[in-house]
Amino acid sequence: MSKKKNGANIPIASKKIGCRLWKSGKALKTTAGVSVITLGSIALALAVNANAASPTVKSAFPPPPSDTTVNWENDKPLYYEIDQTGKEHPKPQLLLGDKTTPAWCLGLGVPLPNNSIPAQQSKKNEILNKLTDEQIAVLNNVQYLGRKAGDLEGYAEAQHATYKLLDEAGDSVNQTKDVIVKDNTLLHDANKIKTGADNLIKEAKKMRELPSFNNQTIQIIQGVPKKITNTKGVLGNFPYVKVNIDGVKQVISGNDLTITADATSKLGVQKKAITFVNKDGGISPSDLPYTLYSTDGDDTGTLSQTVTATQDPSTATATVNINVIGLGEFTLSKSSTNDAFSKAMMDGAEFTAYTTSDDKPVKLSDGQDGYPITVTHGTSADKTNLVLKMGKDGLVGAKNLDKLKKYYAKETKAPAGFALNAKKIPITFDKDSKFNADDSNYQDNVSVQDIPTGSVSGTKVDADTKTTTPQGIGNLKNVTYGAFWEDGTPMKWSDGLTDETENSTENLPITLTAGTKVNDTNVEFKVDDKSNFGFQNIPLVKNKTRFYLQETATSPGYSLFTKKIWVDLSETNHVNVDTNDFDESGIKAEDKAAAIQIIFDKAQDVNGSLPGMNGAGFEGQPIDGNKEKTVKVTSGPGTDANGFQVNGLTVFDGKANIAAGNANPDGLAVANWKFVEINPPKGTVAINPFTLKSAIKSDKNGHPVSYHFVFTDDVTHQTIMESDVDASKLVDNNIALKVNLGTMVDKAKLPTIKTKAHSADGDQIIQIKEVSKTTRMYDDATFINVEKGDQIFSYLHRIVTDKDGKITDKIVKTLNFVADDETVKTQKHRFETTADTTKDLDIPEGATVTYVFTEDDFDGNSNPKTDEPKAKHDDLKDQDQTLTVEKEKPTTPSSSTPPSTPEKSSKPIYNIIIPNTGAKVAGYLTALGVMLLGAVSFITYKWFKKSKKEDEGSVK
CATH class of the missing domain: 2.60.40.10 (Immunoglobulins)
Known part of the structure; x- marks a missing residue:
């Protein structure tokens, strides 16, 4: 087939044309690439949702082979087409010689020769010649979608859809009336083929549908994003976008297109500002079908079957025009010529705006479509022209001027007491203008201002507290400062501004606003009683806006701080309404406290x-x-x-x-x-x-x-x-x-320890009722200078003294305690423990048993195993630390009655023995009594030993 160039289509990449060989009046098929199509004289590069990147050509499928056969198997039909006469036509899948690329029949009921005949390319086939470019594009898309499905059902649906589209266009001899399947067909659901074909046609046509804003002109305000919604819901089909205008950006989100034009964008209507393409590498309708085969017939296709094979979907292109509007806003401020006047005195001044190109006044009716010129500061003083009257804020202004034009403002009426200023004040808008998002205007702020005077005020403060409250016994009184120009020369009181306006002889010497003069020549002063200082009428001429203050004498309790305190009274400083000066206020002059x-x-x-x-x-x-x-x-x-x-x-x-x-x-x-x-x-x-x-x-x-x-x-x-x-x-x-x-x-200072030991009933004797394996014993300690964290150990000694006075000492319990807040407060602690006193029954005759508590006090950081305690209470003879155990003498049985065997639960009987500790005895035994008691005790002892062996363990 022949390929045409069409200047109305969007390019994707460079055209690639295969070589054509003509033999015997027939054209052999060669692979054709994608055409370059230009818009005007500029080739467009497209990118997916991008503005500048140029993509490479991408095709959906490899191109069909250049010279091949058409293969099919009649004994393997997918389904049957029923034509208008009711005749059944088997429809196998057609594949090109590579046995991979599918091809579709265009003529229903036109038989194909056997599949060994080489396929030949015809010039424009008669069937296709009758179709419009749009009809061919839809037909191509149906076959592309069928190939994309990649299965037999997709192929069959695309074949049936092809016949339906040709019938719809009135471009077929035999028309399809129905689809059937049989036992010999590869597919078995005729309704699915028909429904699928209808869906393919809908989808193919949807691929050709353009966004609702196609070829519309959208008004854009510079700096303001404009969102347009595609009501057809097809914007997602156009991922390749090209912005053709500098300074314009686009963003796509779902079916919303947002366009923004910045300050550099060209104003006015811009045709085809943005282009949208559905497929990178797609082909234009005029170049469809992509590949056309005609077998064994002439170029008309009437005497042979015609088949098509496609590679890419057809290209759909949309464009948007924009009308860019730029808005400009100006604000003009007027200030006084010297410190004698405030901005409030500018009330009543009038300014007129002019167009620079013709020096004509700007008219209030000169606003742009939908954006009338509007006053922003001051009030309108004319019904026709832009004349602005200034208020007490010293400002006039207007918005919605044409940003493309240049203007100037000129004072046309002076306020009371001021001469008319005929100077032209330029008003321009460019890419560096600040954008006001509130009113969508680019701003130009201009001012009329004469040389002002300045003033300085501040406070002497403590460098640490940043306040006037002194530290210690110091004060912040009588601190002295001097003022010096930037070159180090002293500032003089006579350096104040002289008003050199014509016919004026007024002088404004430098004067104090807070503090006390120290020198009548140079500006040197003390702070006042509130540590404040200040002076005004400083002339700010010939770049003399910078000077410094330096401390010359300090106050009691503070060091002298010689660092320069720089002051810059440029026109950027605020106006002090009290002094009508540009003011450097709030200076914190700091000194370090001694x-x-x-x-x-x-x-x-x-x-x-x-x-x-x-x-x-x-x-x-x-x-x-x-x-x-x-x-x-x-x-x-x-x-x-x-x-x-x-x-x-x-x-x-x-x-x-x-x-x-x-x-x-x-x-x-x-x-x-x-x-x-x-x-x-x-x-x-x-x-x-x-x-x-x-x-x-x-x-x-x-x-x-x-x-x-x-x-x-x-x-x-x-x-x-x-x-x-x-x-x-x-x-x-x-x-x-x-x-x-x-x-x-x-x-x-060393701690001391005193203790008092006692049994459960409060005395120092272990009573018979207290003898057990867990006899409770207590030691109440009283301290002096014991400190929190001290490690206090209490040791319970069991001391056995035999009849000869030999002492055996054994520690049976060790108690430890760490002194806490309560111990430090009371200087007391009770140690409590138990001991097995039943074994004391076995001591030999004449022996005694005592229990003695001793204590050690170690520092909290000491190691008790290696370090010496800082206090001890370890006198084993101290009776306050001692508990005593003594046996009670058993009753001697009568000689007529032999001693009975004790019951199993019988226990030994103890008597209280008070050791030689100074305690008083209620009575004394006679020597004879002692002898008798000894004899009885011996007999009782022998009897008791025998009974104990028989009933061992009964004592608790």
Whole structure:
């Protein structure tokens, strides 16, 4: 077939034309590529939802072979077509010689020769010649969709749809009337073929449907996104978009197209500003069908069967035109020629806007479609032209001017007391203009302004607190500053502005607004009682907008700060309505408060040695009007002045001061302080408190001359240290005193322990009823100087003393306890335990058993296995620590009655024996009684031993 160029279609890539060979009047088929189609003289590059990228050509399927046969198998029909006469036509699948590429018959009922005959290309076939480009495009899309389905059903549906489309176009000899399937067909659902064919036709036509905004002209305001909705719902079929206008961007979301034109876009109507294409590499309708085969017949196709094969869908193209409108807005401000006038005095001035190209006034009716010229500042003073009257805000302005044009404003009526200013004030809009999203206008702000005067105001503040509240015993009075021009020369009071306007002789010398003059020539002043300062009428001419303030004298308790405080009174500063000056207000002139740093070593006297002690707590307490907060520090390890590591280092510095909630990061404020040891190390007595007294000497002008510091022991009243510091040393340095007070020594204090042992009934005797394997015993300890965290151990000793006085000591229980807050508060603790006292029945005759408590007190950080306790209570003869057990003598049975065997549950009987501890005995036995008792006891003992063996374990 022949390929035509069509200038109305959208290009995808370069055209690729295969070679045609003509033999015997017939054209052999060659693969044709995609045509380049131009729009005007510019080739377009398309990208998926992009604005600039140029894609490569992509085809849906490989191209059909250049010279091949058409293959089919008549004995394998997919289904049967029924024509208008009722005749059945078997429809097998047609494949080209590669046995892969499907081909479709165009003529219903036209037989094909056998499939060994080479396929030949015909010129435009008679059937296709009768179809429009749109009909051919839909036909191509049906076959493309059938090939895309990739199965036999898809092929059959596309074949049936092909016949239906030709019938619809009135371009067929035999018309399809129905579809049937039989036992010999490969497909078995005729309704599915028919329904599928109808759906293919609908989808193929949908692929040709263009968005609802195709070829419409959309009005766009520069800088304002414009959203257009495609009501047909087909925008998703056009992923390849090309924006043809600079400064215009598009974004597609679903079926919404949003177009934005920036400040650089061309104004006015732009034809085909955006192009949409459905397929990258698609072919135009005029070049369809993509491949056409005619077998064994002439070029008309009437004497032979005609088949088609397709590679890509047909190309559908849509365009959008835009009309870009640019809006401009100007605001003109007018300010005074000197500090005698405020913006409010500009009320009544009138300005007229003109078009620069012809110097004609802008008319109120010159606005653009839907956007009339509107006043934004001031009021309209004319019914026809854009004349603006200024109000008390000193502003006039208007919006919705044509951004493409240039304008100027000129004062046409001066306010009362001012000469008319005939200067033209240009108004232009360009790509750098600020965009006002509220009214969709690009802005140009212009002003009319003469040389102003300036003023300065500020406050002297503490550099740490940023307030006028001083630290310690200092104050912020009488601080003095001087003003200097940028080159270092002093500013003079006579340097004020001289109004050189014609016929004016008014002079405006520099004057103070807050503070007191110090010098009649140069601008030098003291702050007032509220620490404020200020002066006005500073001439801002010949680039003299920069100057600086510098402190020349400070106040008591503060260092002199010589850093330059720069002031820039350019026209960007705000106007002070009180002085009608451009004003640098709110200056914070800062001074650092003088600070004290104190260091000393905390130590303990150990046999004449003074080892440093860590963990001692100290407070620096404000006294005598000192409003600072109490500062707390703890002695610890550190480095001394010689670089050696030491213990017990105690430092009152800026870090401690800040931690206390005070402001000075460099040390304690110069004031009166009392220093107290509030937490002496365990086992020590606190040092004597001592006091620091600070005094400031000032001159007649209230400026500091010197500082006097005295440290005094509060108990002995001895002077620890005294020092004088010259105020001249506190220039850009606020450390007034840095002192090492040497070594502070604590005295040791040791804890003590006293105890009282008792049994369950409260006495120190283990009664018979108390004898068991778990006899309860108690020891009530009373302490002095026991501290929280101390490890207190109580040991229960069992001491057996035989008849010869030999003592056997064994610890049967060890109890431990860590002193808590309650123990420290009460200095008491009860130790409670149990012991097996039944074994005490077996002791030999004449032996005694006692239980004795002893205690050790270890520091909380000590190791009880290796370290010595800091307190002991270990006297084994101390009767307050002792519990005593003694047997009771059994009753002797009568001689006529032999002793009976004890019941299994019988228990030995104990009597109370009070040891030789100073306790009183109610009566004394006679010597004879003792002898008789001994004899009876021996017999009873023998009997009891025998009974015990028989009833072992009955005692509890």
